[in-house]
Amino acid sequence: MVRILVTDGMSASAVKELKEKGFEVVEQFYEPEVLGEELKNFDVVVVRSATKVRKPIIDKALEGGKLKLIIRGGVGVDNIDVAYAEEKGIAVRNTPNASSASVAELALAHMFAVARFIAISNVSMRDGKWDKKKYKGTEISGKTLGLIGFGRIAKELAKRAEVLGMKVLYTNRRGKVEGFDNYEYCTLEDILKRSDYVSLHIPSQNGKALIGKDEIAMMKNSAYLINCARGGVVDEKALLDALNNEVIAGAGIDVYEEEPTKNTELINHAKVSVTPHIGASTKEAQTRIGEEIVKIIIEFFK
Ligand code: 3PG
Numbered sequence: 001m002v003r004i005l006v007t008d009g010m011s012a013s014a015v016k017e018l019k020e021k022g023f024e025v026v027e028q029f030y031e032p033e034v035l036g037e038e039l040k041n042f043d044v045v046v047v048r049s050a051t052k053v054r055k056p057i058i059d060k061a062l063e064g065g066k067l068k069l070i071i072r073g074g075v076g077v078d079n080i081d082v083a084y085a086e087e088k089g090i091a092v093r094n095t096p097n098a099s100s101a102s103v104a105e106l107a108l109a110h111m112f113a114v115a116r117f118i119a120i121s122n123v124s125m126r127d128g129k130w131d132k133k134k135y136k137g138t139e140i141s142g143k144t145l146g147l148i149g150f151g152r153i154a155k156e157l158a159k160r161a162e163v164l165g166m167k168v169l170y171t172n173r174r175g176k177v178e179g180f181d182n183y184e185y186c187t188l189e190d191i192l193k194r195s196d197y198v199s200l201h202i203p204s205q206n207g208k209a210l211i212g213k214d215e216i217a218m219m220k221n222s223a224y225l226i227n228c229a230r231g232g233v234v235d236e237k238a239l240l241d242a243l244n245n246e247v248i249a250g251a252g253i254d255v256y257e258e259e260p261t262k263n264t265e266l267i268n269h270a271k272v273s274v275t276p277h278i279g280a281s282t283k284e285a286q287t288r289i290g291e292e293i294v295k296i297i298i299e300f301f302k
Pocket of ligand 1: 048049050073074075076077099229277278279280281
């Protein structure tokens with residue numbers, strides 16, 4: 001029987017379907033020190049971002065083990081040593097289509113949160129304050145959204161921003177994308193200088209921050225930085241300095257250099273709206289991810 005280990009959770013409907021189709025499914029998180037050993041007993045491992053599948057774990061799993069397939073239920077595969085796994089004959093798959101709308105909606109939620117002081121108002125009201133005068137916001141309508149990266153999530157966000165009356169700029173490592181003439185293709189520098197909201201939609205850059213001190217310095221003082229992509233793409237120290245020195249107006253952040261983050265100064269900052277990496281954590285996205293995982297497994301073992 002094909003044995004599947006699910007370490008970071010998967011929709012109940014996908015678990016049920018796989019079991020009905022004759023697969024054995026075990027839902028259990030293992031600490032990194034024991035994961036490799038445990039994986040010896042499984043043909044497939046399904047992870048989200050919490051479980052890291054690094055070289056030593058792959059090596060251990062292959063010592064007499066039978067692991068053949070690693071599935072990332074989600075988009076980013078930066079928690080898996082993909083090239084190494086493939087070199088060792090283990091296939092790696094992800095579910096890149098399922099969560100685009102959810103992540104785009106969260107980015108938009110952070111934009112509204114910072115524009116209208118929603119996050120900090122929640123904090124201050126629960127603290128017994130009535131800071132009506134302090135929280136004079138701005139409208140999103142009529143403002144410019146600059147998208148860094150123009151993949152599935154960025155396109156979903158662009159669609160929504162356009163409907164809200166925003167002007168949309170984008171930059172993309174592949175250059176101008178055909179069929180999106182309502183949006184303006186720009187250089188990264190242009191995006192940073194012209195946008196009221198800069199939103200990141202790129203994968204991890206191998207730990208390198210694309211947005212650091214110099215890039216933030218190019219942004220308008222009134223602009224907001226939104227990161228629902230990957231923590232390491234923004235230099236958190238540079239961002240904190242910029243917020244403290246009024247270089248930019250605020251930030252909406254879902255992802256962190258380290259997760260769970262220990263950067264309490266950043267997450268407690270009055271100009272910041274934060275969420276704990278929940279971009280893909282919606283019922284709809286997780287249901288679609290589960291459906292894609294079932295398809296991948298059935299196809300793989302056909
Ligand atoms: C992704 O890459 O799919 C998102 O960052 C979501 O990650 P998660 O599955 O760990 O929530």
